[in-house]
Every structure is written in structure tokens, then in C-alpha cells.
Amino acid sequence: MEAIIYKWVFIFLLSCWLMFTVSYSVEGLHGDSKVRGVNLGGWLVIEGWIKPSLFDGIYNGDMLDGTEVQLRSVTLQKYVSAENGGGMDVTVDKDIPSSWETFRLWRVSDSEFQFRTMQGQFFTFNGEGNSVTATAESPSAMETFYIERYNNDRIHIKLQSGTYLQTSIANRITADYPGIPGWDDNTATFEMTIVSNDLHGDYQLANGYGHAKAKEVFKKHRNKFITIEDFDFLHQHGINSVRIPVGWWIAFDPNPPYPYIGGSLEALDNAFTWAQAYNIKCIIDLHAAPGSQNGMEHSSSRDGLTGWPTSQDYISQTLDVIDFLASRYASHPALLGIELLNEPSAANVPLDVLTSFYKQGYQIVRKYSTTAYVIVCQRIGKADPLELLQANIGPSNLVVDIHYYNLFDNYFVNMSSKDNIQFIHKSRETQLQALNSANGPLVFIGEWVNEWNVTSGSEKDYQDFGKAQLEVYDEASFGWAYWTIKNDRKHWDFEWNVRNGYLEIIGYGHKLRSSFTNFLGLSCCSFLLLIIF
Incomplete structure (x- = not known):
């Protein structure tokens, strides 16, 4: 009877051991059970803050697509305004500028621009x-204006015919200034304030340089930014x-629609070849969808507006891109998964x-x-962390990607180093445990970084912060990926962090699992010995 009991206990413990080791195992990795990854950000999708020097040679580089400007008549001392935010008259009668007085530029050339209102007209x-x-509703020659600048803040606006715009006594803008205006206080002179020029993505870079020069810039960047x-x-x-x-x-x-520059597919092919050579797996992440899914530069938004969710054509085009990527790379031995869309906006993309x-x-x-993993990214903004785990998207090898930054939210502004580290251990770890135990898709921390809002953090503080994140994020059932491999901002730069001792990656990934599995393994062996002897 005792032998039977031992056998059943042994079987139970062995089952527990196997369940633990298999439940958090990612298929296809070489010698590892989870993803320990790095994002190749800023390479095939441009983000100007990652490498600002890419934009240094653009004339009128502070007037790229999506730049927000306000115009004030120097004679009337009033701001230009699109009534009702667009769709009506343009007046020059506001003392204080707000959203109706703010316009987004569409760049046609280094001196030709179109003005888009808040409502999109x-x-x-x-x-x-x-x-x-x-x-x-859409721009053509009648919506294109030349802008002449003086000391960067004073401008003239001219039609293609050569006629200048001016303000009238009826607080309107008319196309009838006589002759060529000077830069004194006259009715054709406006003061231009650049409110924001935060967008520095693929669209801004390519359209800013123009096709010929942009082709050189992109080729050099793709060949040198990431290499074997x-x-x-x-x-290592x-x-x-x-x-x-x-x-x-x-x-x-190799011939994408204007203004995009061909060559990113060849670079992606190279990445797969290099990855295979070093037993590294690739996750293809569709970072930028047609029409933009979040209005940010990393979604290649032209002007900060989000058009993707409002157009079935955009969604269909995106599915075609997924089809293209899946058909091309599905059989490649280096493919681990495909992420269908990066960071859709909770404010603009309905669930x-x-x-x-x-x-x-x-x-x-x-x-x-x-077998390829299908990865779905959580909406950014105010979204329920569990919403995609309960969506019944697919039955197998499905992963939910969540991004953890102690940034971009006022909640973190006044936190100390200790507060940030405690937040990782208490809030992040608790949420991650809940997501792991939700009996749904695997969980992936697809983006995180060893940076925060702390301005006085010491080297030791940064090391402790990085260590806390590695310990906690390693509990994610699919794994994690650092943002990003290279960056002009050193604490965002994975290589810099590793070379300078701020992050120690080797040794993480197996500590908790190894101790637990070793315990169960030893227990099983002990019971087996009892049965034998």
C-alpha cells in the first residue's frame, strides 16, 4: 500500500514539475524558456528623437509636416482663426490663440505649404x-501657399501666381496685396509662432529632404545603424x-508610395539572416499602419491626426501588409512571431x-x-489591461503585448528613485501576476526602458531600477524586450547600459524557475529513491 502511495505522490510531483516548466515555455527559442529581447527601434521606422542628426540637413527643418503654427497680423494685432475649428470662414479677430487658431502644416516643398485646421479642412x-x-476637404494647387520668412518669426504668404495675402479691415484674409511687401508693419506681414514641431518620423524625414536626397539619407542610415x-x-x-x-x-x-523610401525590406531580410547566424529569433512588429493608429511619429503620422480606425480601406490595407509579411517570413527559421499593430490609441481606436x-x-x-506567435498590442492611454485577454482573438500561440514605462504620465513626475523601484515591485508585479493568471494569452512586456523622471538619480539608483525591472518583467509568461538597442539618449540605449554596467542581463531569466524546478526535481528523485529502496 505504501508503495502505491509513493508512486502516486511521485507522479503528482513530476506532473507539477512538468506543468511548471512547460506552462511558461516559448516554442522555438534556443536553450531558453522565455523571450529576453531588444527592440531595433529607430531603424526601419524613424523616430527623430532616437537619432536627431538625421534631420540636420533639412532646409526649414522646423517646418516639417505636422508642425503646429499660429499666425498674428502685425497691423491688427489679432490671430488668424478658422471659425468653428474649420469648415467655415477664416478670420483675423482673436486676441488669444487656442485650438481654432492653431494650424498643422503640410509640407509640399521647402517653401510651399498647406494649412490644415483642427477639424481637418x-x-x-x-x-x-x-x-x-x-x-x-483635400489639398491641391488652390490650397498651396508659398511662405517667405524673415528672422524666422515674420512671414509673407504668397499664392502660386505671385500675389500676396493680406488682412482686410473686415478682419478677413484676402488674396490682393498690391506689389511686393517689405518686412515693416504692413497688412501682408504676419508673425508666425511655432507651437509644436514634435513629429519627426518617416514621413517628415523623407518629405523634408525630397526624394533624391532622402534616398541617400535612408540608405546610409539603414546600412550603418544596425549591423551584424x-x-x-x-x-554575447x-x-x-x-x-x-x-x-x-x-x-x-522597392517602390513604396511617395514620400516613403524603398530599402526597408532588404534591411529586414538582412536582420533575419543575421539573427539566424546567432540563434536569435525575430518578432516583426507592424509599428506604423496606414492613416496612423495613434497620431505619433512612430506610427508615421503626417500631422498628428489618427485616421486608421475611421477608414475600412486603411484597415484592409493593414491586413494586406500582415498577409505580405506572414507569407514572406512564416517559413523562415528565425521567425518567432508577428505583432499585428503597435500601440493603438485608446482615445481613437474603439475596442x-x-x-x-x-x-x-x-x-x-x-x-x-x-506555430508562429501572433502578438496583439494593448491600447495606450486609458484602457483595461485585461481587455485583450478576454477578447477570444485566437486559440493558440497568442500573446498580449503591454508596454511598461515609468514615464509619460504625471503620476511619475514627483517620484523619487525609491518610489519608482517600489512601484515596479508592488504595482507592476501585482498587475503582471494577475495577467499571467488570467488563463488567457501569454504576456509580453514588449517595451520598457531603464529611464524615469528622476533628475538626480545616481549610477547605483539606475542599476537598482534596472535590476528591479529585470526581476519583475522576467515573470511575464512570454518575456520582455528592451526599448531600444541604440539611442542618442544614453539611458534608453541598451548597448550603452550594458557596456557601462547599468544593466546586467546574463543571469536573469532562470533564477526563480531554476530554484523551483530544482526543488521539484530533487523531491521527485527523493521519492523515486524511496520507491526503489
Whole structure:
């Protein structure tokens, strides 16, 4: 009877051991059970803050696509305003500027621009002598104006015919200034204030330089920013995966739509070759969708507006891109998974629209692979962390990507170093445990960084912060990926952090699992010995 009991106890413990080791195992990794990855950000999808020097050679570089400006008449001392935010007249009668007085630039050349209102309409005119209105739904020659600058703040606005705009005594803008204005206080002179020029993505870079020059800039960047030596470095420091952001235009290589520059597909092919050479797995991440899913530069938004969720054409185009990527890379031995969309906006992308897209994307990937992981990214902003785990997107090898930054939120502004570290251990770890135990998809910390809002953090503080994140994020059932491999801001730069001792990757990933599995293994062996003897 005792022998039977021992046998059943042994079987129970062995089952527990196997369940523990398998439940958090990611298929296809070489010698590891979870993803320990790094993002190749700023390479195939441009983010100007990662490498600002890319934009240094652009003339009028502070007037790229999406730059927000306000205009004030120097004679009337009033601001130009699009009534009702667009769709009506343009007046010059506001003392204090707000959203109706703020316009987004669309850049046609280094001196030609179009003005887009808050509601999305463009400045237009119906012949010389008539008033300018904000009623055009899409821009053409009638909505294109030359801007002449003086000391960067004073401007003249000219039609293609050569006629200048001026303010009238009726507080309108008319296309009938006589002759060529000087830079004194005259009715054709405006003061231009740049409110924001935060967008520095692929669209701004390519359109800012123009196609010929941009082709040179992009080719040099893609060839030098990430190389095979970087994969060697990652392999040597315990990294088994890379998450590679790509833009929707990659599906049209080598001749993507204007202004995008071909060559990103060749670079992605190179990354897969290098990854295979070093036993590193690749996650393809669709970072930028047609029309922009969040209005940010990393979604290649032209002007900060989010058009992706409001257009079925955009969603269909995105699914076509997923089909292209899945069909091309599904059989490649270096592929680990495909992320269907990066950081959709909770404010602009309804959950039902997003989950419908994710379900369709999941099925597309499954056409080409039964094992590739399909990764769905959580909405950014105010979104329920559990919403995608309960969405029933697909039955197998599904992963939910959540991004953890102790930044971009006023909650973190006044936190000390100790507060930030406690937040990782208490809040992040608790949430991660809840997500892991939700009996749904695997959980992936697809972006995190060893940076915070602390201005006086010491080297030891940063080391402790990095250590806390590594310990906690390693509990994610799929794994984690650092943002990003290289960056002009040193604490965002993975290579800099590792070389300078701020992050120690090797040794993480197995501590908790090893101790627990060793305990169970020893227990099983002990019971087996009892049975034998």
C-alpha cells in the first residue's frame, strides 16, 4: 500500500514539475524558456528623437509636416482663426490663440505649404481678390501657399501666381496685396509662432529632404545603424530575440508610395539572416499602419491626426501588409512571431474595431503558420489591461503585448528613485501576476526602458531600477524586450547600459524557475529513491 502511495505522490510531483516548466515555455527559442529581447527601434521606422542628426540637413527643418503654427497680423494685432475649428470662414479677430487658431502644416516643398485646421479642412481661396476660407476637404494647387520668412518669426504668404495675402479691415484674409511687401508693419506681414514641431518620423524625414536626397539619407542610415555586429553583441549578452518595428510601406518595396523610401525590406531580410547566424529569433512588429493608429511619429503620422480606425480601406490595407509579411517570413527559421499593430490609441481606436482587426490578422498569420506567435498590442492611454485577454482573438500561440514605462504620465513626475523601484515591485508585479493568471494569452512586456523622471538619480539608483525591472518583467509568461538597442539618449540605449554596467542581463531569466524546478526535481528523485529502496 505504501508503495502505491509513493508512486502516486511521485507522479503528482513530476506532473507539477512538468506543468511548471512547460506552462511558461516559448516554442522555438534556443536553450531558453522565455523571450529576453531588444527592440531595433529607430531603424526601419524613424523616430527623430532616437537619432536627431538625421534631420540636420533639412532646409526649414522646423517646418516639417505636422508642425503646429499660429499666425498674428502685425497691423491688427489679432490671430488668424478658422471659425468653428474649420469648415467655415477664416478670420483675423482673436486676441488669444487656442485650438481654432492653431494650424498643422503640410509640407509640399521647402517653401510651399498647406494649412490644415483642427477639424481637418484646409485653407483655400476662390480666385485672387477673394477671401481665404477653411473649407477644402483635400489639398491641391488652390490650397498651396508659398511662405517667405524673415528672422524666422515674420512671414509673407504668397499664392502660386505671385500675389500676396493680406488682412482686410473686415478682419478677413484676402488674396490682393498690391506689389511686393517689405518686412515693416504692413497688412501682408504676419508673425508666425511655432507651437509644436514634435513629429519627426518617416514621413517628415523623407518629405523634408525630397526624394533624391532622402534616398541617400535612408540608405546610409539603414546600412550603418544596425549591423551584424549588433547581433553578435546581443548574442554575447544573453539576448535571444529582437523585436523589429516596420512600417506598412515595406509591403510595397522597392517602390513604396511617395514620400516613403524603398530599402526597408532588404534591411529586414538582412536582420533575419543575421539573427539566424546567432540563434536569435525575430518578432516583426507592424509599428506604423496606414492613416496612423495613434497620431505619433512612430506610427508615421503626417500631422498628428489618427485616421486608421475611421477608414475600412486603411484597415484592409493593414491586413494586406500582415498577409505580405506572414507569407514572406512564416517559413523562415528565425521567425518567432508577428505583432499585428503597435500601440493603438485608446482615445481613437474603439475596442470592437481593434479586436475585429486582431481576429482577422490572427487568421491571416495562421494561413501560413500554425506555430508562429501572433502578438496583439494593448491600447495606450486609458484602457483595461485585461481587455485583450478576454477578447477570444485566437486559440493558440497568442500573446498580449503591454508596454511598461515609468514615464509619460504625471503620476511619475514627483517620484523619487525609491518610489519608482517600489512601484515596479508592488504595482507592476501585482498587475503582471494577475495577467499571467488570467488563463488567457501569454504576456509580453514588449517595451520598457531603464529611464524615469528622476533628475538626480545616481549610477547605483539606475542599476537598482534596472535590476528591479529585470526581476519583475522576467515573470511575464512570454518575456520582455528592451526599448531600444541604440539611442542618442544614453539611458534608453541598451548597448550603452550594458557596456557601462547599468544593466546586467546574463543571469536573469532562470533564477526563480531554476530554484523551483530544482526543488521539484530533487523531491521527485527523493521519492523515486524511496520507491526503489
